[in-house]
Amino acid sequence: MKLTGAQILIKTLIEQGVTDVFGYPGGQVINIYDALYEYRDEINHVLTAHEQGAAHAADGYSRATGKVGVCIATSGPGATNLVTGIATAMLDSIPMVAITGNVPNSLIGKDSFQEIDITGVTLPITKHNYFVSKIEDLADTLREAFRIAKSGRPGPVLVDIPKDVQVGKYDYEPQPVVEKTPVPKVKECLIDEAAKLINEAKKPYIYVGGGAAGLGMGKDIVEFAEKIGAAIGCSFMGLSSVPQDNERFLGMQGMHGHYASSMAQDQADLILAVGVRFSDRATGNVSKFAKNSKIIQLDPDSAEVNKNVRVDLGLVGDVEDSFKRIAKKCDKKDNIDWLMQIRKLKEEELGFEAEIAAAAKVPLTPKQVFDIINELKPAATITATDVGQHQMWAAQYSTFDRPRRIVSSGGLGTMGFGLGAAIGAYVATKDPVILITGDGSFGMNLNELATAVTYKIPVVIVLMNNGVLGMVRQWQTLFFGKRYSNTILNRKTDFVKLAESFGADGYLAETQIEFKHAFEKALKAGKPTVIDVRIDKDELVLPMLPPGGAIADMITNIK
């Protein structure tokens, strides 16, 4: 069957199981959009307000499901607008295929209109990328792109297709969905060594990261923790992967992690790290990180072992397989002293939280907002966030009733990520979606409100409005002598009117009761809603490990 390159592209996407794509048309992708029109009954295209929104939507789509997210943009500015979205996916190992059009081969390299070397631009922020110069390579290149995106440690792959390749004709034969390239299994002697270290440990701590979250290992981890008497903590990317209804789970550790989780990690004598990369936000000063502890690291990516933190045993290979084999070889142990120690840490943590609550200055505190959200949100709710203080509060206070319920930019920390990502997560799952954002982040990409309204995406946007860039202000408060350089926004934006002008609902909430009512109404209305929640500008995210600091430097209150 002879098809045009554009038709081959869309047919290959359909063949690879893609049902939804996010994008924005333009001069060098008109042919692709023509093919999308032709196959519109087989593949759904969501038109965003900006290509960055499309990239974040593809990313959110993937985070909520584990499927490969797909976005499409035209050459030049369309392609460069994807860049932040691709980098966001790269830093969090999210499988994504980004497709860009480019000028015809005959115009490449001549600084033609809207020509950009996007494979050059995205070289360090993709797992791999391709410029498809010949139509005969198109279908197989796309298949390879999907294979790379989802195999091993996932990540984004970009495929750049010049216009003449989209226009040309070539044979197309459907192929099955590509399989992931199997990750090699770890040698038995290393599994034995890991089991030996775990059996010797009296204070084990299982440290769960995005890798484990992506593999859906939460239940196995809890079972194993109960068997060996371990505590469980997670990195930011490990959030929502571990069932929260057991006392061994201490929540996120690190810079703004739970006190008990960070302390337990510091006091442990063995850390079993599952799919984590020991980010600086998680470790603080690496020379003081986990000094009392041996570390076993499970990861599919050999470059992650000994990259940031020197480990005692690195098991590079199939993480799930290694974990299960280790679990079988470990003895059942109570480690009752360790459990008591964990309980004590949790009690101390409750004390700090009470102190923070008592110091609240305005009627509505971040903790209260999340208490109401947690109480009212329906089952299976996905929490998307932007980046800043609100994100850390969401990480600390949100409850998650199943895996893949947090959609948030961890590694890159992309302000403006949330709304696009929330749209993608809803398109993928049709589950309830709330977006926790701040007035700073929301201001970056609020144009996607138009997309949410157009596609009737009932995202409830909880805009934690403090009139400042809260996270930077917090650093200025703590480390820069309260010199608030360019962090006071004080904008005159009326978010209620803004929401209404986009065709969404808008509410203002200054008290717990007002927020509760607004949130209830928003859930009921089933349409995009912005709730402008007023919080105090001097609320801090606590506890906090100062950048480059150690556990001993933890700030738990401000007197």
Added chain:
Amino acid sequence: MESNKFVLAVYVDNKAGVLTRVTAMFTRRGFNIDALTVGETECPEYSRITISMQGDKYVREQLINQLKKLYVVKKVEVLEDEPIKRELMLIKVKNESKNRSDIMTAVDVFRASVIDYSPEAMCIEVTGNPSKIDAFIKLMQPFGILEMCRTGIVALDRGTVTLLNK
């Protein structure tokens, strides 16, 4: 410091843009290389990159692992136990009559050869271990070096083992 030096041989796809991917990774990860050479191999579909670098075992391990993550990289090996290393240098020195016989003696001893000769300057080709090249440069310094360029190291393991089949 000498013991921190190592030589890596890397087989990569013989395609456009491959060298960029490899060198971009060095920049991105902050690796500093001493020398890099690239050329065709016994297998037309692969090129061989020879990288000379310094660093402790963690740097070495990290570099190898990061290289292996690149889809264009087929094989990475540290060349251990004194591989055969060669480098070529072209060096142009002042041809003054009072120094001529000293230069010619050095050329003779180093088994180098004069490949261009004029009353003002001569161009000499030297091949050998990097340390031999260093020694030759030192020797030429008093005579006045006008210009020089070195290829960087190419290296092969000793014996019958080939890297692709290892």
